[in-house]
Amino acid sequence: MVDSPFLPSLSARPLLLTDSQTHRKRVFEPLDPEHVRVYYCGPTVYDAAHIGNLRAMLSADVLVRLLRALYPRVTFARNITDVDDRIADRARANGEEIAALTARTTADFHADVAELNILPPDIEPRATHHIGEMLAMIGRLIANGHAYEAEGHVLFSVRDFASYGALSGRSLDDMLAGARVEIAPYKRDPGDFVLWKPSSDDQPGWDSPYGRGRPGWHIECSAMSHRYLGESFDIHGGGDDLLFPHHENERAQSLCCFPGSQFARYWLHNAMLLSDGEKMSKSLGNFYTIRQVITRAPAQALRLLYLGAHYRSVLDFTWDKLEDAKKTLDRFYRAFEKSPPADGAPVPEAVLAALCDDLNTPLALAALHPLADAAMQGDAAAAAALKAGGTLLGLFHQTADEWFRAGADEAAIERLIAARLDARRTRDFARADEIRAALAAQGILLEDGPHGTSWRRA
Numbered sequence: 391m392v393d394s395p396f397l398p399s400l401s402a403r404p405l406l407l408t409d410s411q412t413h414r415k416r417v418f419e420p421l422d423p424e425h426v427r428v429y430y431c432g433p434t435v436y437d438a439a440h441i442g443n444l445r446a447m448l449s450a451d452v453l454v455r456l457l458r459a460l461y462p463r464v465t466f467a468r469n470i471t472d473v474d475d476r477i478a479d480r481a482r483a484n485g486e487e488i489a490a491l492t493a494r495t496t497a498d499f500h501a502d503v504a505e506l507n508i509l510p511p512d513i514e515p516r517a518t519h520h521i522g523e524m525l526a527m528i529g530r531l532i533a534n535g536h537a538y539e540a541e542g543h544v545l546f547s548v549r550d551f552a553s554y555g556a557l558s559g560r561s562l563d564d565m566l567a568g569a570r571v572e573i574a575p576y577k578r579d580p581g582d583f584v585l586w587k588p589s590s591d592d593q594p595g596w597d598s599p600y601g602r603g604r605p606g607w608h609i610e611c612s613a614m615s616h617r618y619l620g621e622s623f624d625i626h627g628g629g630d631d632l633l634f635p636h637h638e639n640e641r642a643q644s645l646c647c648f649p650g651s652q653f654a655r656y657w658l659h660n661a662m663l664l665s666d667g668e669k670m671s672k673s674l675g676n677f678y679t680i681r682q683v684i685t686r687a688p689a690q691a692l693r694l695l696y697l698g699a700h701y702r703s704v705l706d707f708t709w710d711k712l713e714d715a716k717k718t719l720d721r722f723y724r725a726f727e728k729s730p731p732a733d734g735a736p737v738p739e740a741v742l743a744a745l746c747d748d749l750n751t752p753l754a755l756a757a758l759h760p761l762a763d764a765a766m767q768g769d770a771a772a773a774a775a776l777k778a779g780g781t782l783l784g785l786f787h788q789t790a791d792e793w794f795r796a797g798a799d800e801a802a803i804e805r806l807i808a809a810r811l812d813a814r815r816t817r818d819f820a821r822a823d824e825i826r827a828a829l830a831a832q833g834i835l836l837e838d839g840p841h842g843t844s845w846r847r848a
């Protein structure tokens with residue numbers, strides 16, 4: 391299946407994006423309209439991804455699907471952070487090899503996002519495969535006076551970069567007052583951040599001119615985005631919790647390493663996720679992994695719930711909202727049953743206009759409802775338009791049949807249907823009715839037709 395292919399008729403349409411650096415909506419003008427390049431920070435693979443992590447993944451997916459419709463070629467890179475002290479700590483606690491932990495967690499992450507119909511990135515670089523690129527950048531930063539070596543560490547010198555703080559919009563003194571910096575005796579300035587740090591024998595490490603050590607987190611993304619997207623590329627995104635220090639530091643490293651480059655030309659940040667009205671935390675009992683949610687409800691309903699909020703607005707996850715999203719999808723799929731949609735219809739103008747205005751997914755979804763109403767009345771063109779609009783949003787990747795059967799124990803239902811058929815053959819209608827009622831109580835409806843009995847979720 392080809393999702394949201396390039397539609398040349400759309401390529402002249404302006405796309406507006408809110409750029410975090412300028413705090414305003416800007417018309418997106420790619421460096422090379424023949425090849426748009428996007429980078430998002432990916433997961434640190436030490437634990438199951440939670441529904442807060444999902445927000446950036448889904449925001450990126452909406453952006454990339456739209457870009458693919460507007461431009462002939464898009465390269466989307468999203469990294470895997472597979473070296474981090476949390477990974478080493480977790481592996482030790484589990485009594486597990488680091489490589490086994492990161493491989494397992496990465497595979498689980500891929501399975502989770504695939505169920506949400508999030509397209510895989512074109513390039514998914516792993517930090518541990520790019521230590522050489524990181525050391526090359528660190529060497530350049532030392533050579534041009536933006537970094538220095540101290541006690542086995544290499545540090546970036548924030549006072550030597552005039553526009554440090556320009557992305558997150560704060561002065562160096564504000565940042566230091568925020569006390570999100572680690573004070574250490576070997577730093578020239580408390581705001582200086584680590585590019586490389588020494589590893590003890592029991593910590594993962596690589597040989598370097600500064601001794602055996604491991605990279606700081608920020609340099610990973612600078613090195614990998616440079617390797618795959620070049621010195622200057624179009625869009626860099628992530629959750630707004632990454633704005634400072636992570637993105638501020640990525641920007642500082644890259645601009646200082648490659649003077650005259652622009653690094654990312656547009657910065658997109660999605661707002662955070664709340665759960666039951668509060669910041670998610672294990673102690674509050676409102677913390678959910680993606681897997682926990684999609685074993686209780688269809689993954690597509692979770693996707694729809696997320697699309698219902700603009701990426702720059704805080705989204706509050708609740709089970710009630712998830713149930714509402716499921717009911718909305720039931721309705722869309724009933725419309726498809728009423729009017730089976732043809733493939734290949736143009737994306738409705740209202741959906742495109744909404745998405746091209748800073749990825750306004752709530753408005754795009756609102757445009758689908760009148761189409762569903764019309765499809766329910768048998769309007770085949772409306773059904774095809776509904777399918778096209780939803781597909782651009784990454785919805786409707788299941789057929790109506792798959793949607794209405796999802797989550798049910800198919801084998802058990804088939805066994806009961808066979809038992810009911812036997813009961814009818816022996817004219818034991820009381821038993822047949824009993825089986826039908828038992829299935830109905832589980833939300834499974836039977837339909838007897840000329841070709842036998844079929845079933846669906848109520």
Ligand SMILES: [Zn+2]
Binds near residue numbers: 430431432636640
């Ligand atoms: Zn990053």
